[in-house]
Amino acid sequence: MSGAKFSDVFSTTWKVILSLLLISLGITFIYFLIATLSATPASGPASGGTYLFAAYAVTWIIHIVYLSTIVSRYARLKREIDELKK
């Protein structure tokens, strides 16, 4: 059991979180870019933009929330490891 192992995992997990945040920003950007460029009509078959955006946003929000719980569990474990070392 060593603290170094923990810090290795923690940093990589944070990398995952940052990557996901960038991806979610990318989703927003691309969606609005496409929505603006294609200028779909307000009604008719092509008007499901809100639902489409909601589905993609919900997907990434769930993933980010789950990853943040993993990170918080790591943080709690780190405190426990520090206490055990004393």
Next chain:
Amino acid sequence: MKIVFSILVVLTGILLWYAMYMALSPNGAPTEQTMGNVQRIFYYHVPSAWTAFILFFINFGASIYYLIKRSPAADIVALVCAEVGVVFCTIVLITGPIWARPVWGIWWTWDMRLTSTLVLWLIYVSYLFLRRFSSSGQTPLLAAALAVMGALCVPFVYFSIWFFRTQHPQPVMGGGGSIDPRMLHVLLLNWLAFSCFAFLVCWSRYRLEKLQRQVDEAHAMRSLMDEPRSVR
């Protein structure tokens, strides 16, 4: 190992971004004529379902292995796959109604496919509750038995649209339905991206669980060492 993980994170991030671009851009997947742009939910809904099914299948295999060999590593793999599988199954259950509302005019119907997916989700949530709240030494064994029973539900969910008349569309793969090759390409690309992402999350979660068990063992050892002093 750290470098390999970091490289995989970057590659998966790029793959997810590209898959998402292909799913949303008309240059990637063509716009479906009847449903319009809302059909693009398909590229997140279906790969999430497939990924969840694969994770539940791995959970099944690891549970069987645990029941035979009593391997702690298999127990951790089973737990991790169930947890990440529930996350993906939750996404399926949320994106499905979001897609159904503009297409069917309703958020939910007690259709066989939808209901069986909800039951599958409930089985694995109860599996996680069992793992979380039971402190008995028999918990991994009971959880493995529950996982084996739960896994039997997976093929039922997949083939329910063959066995019963449902509102849900026929399966894309092996269901006799046809799909535009460009749509299939984007679908498989998204599935690959989600699978890589799920693998990385499982990897992180596996390491966390292993560390957690080591800390628990250290706590137990410390308690045992402290006990004689307190008795005196």
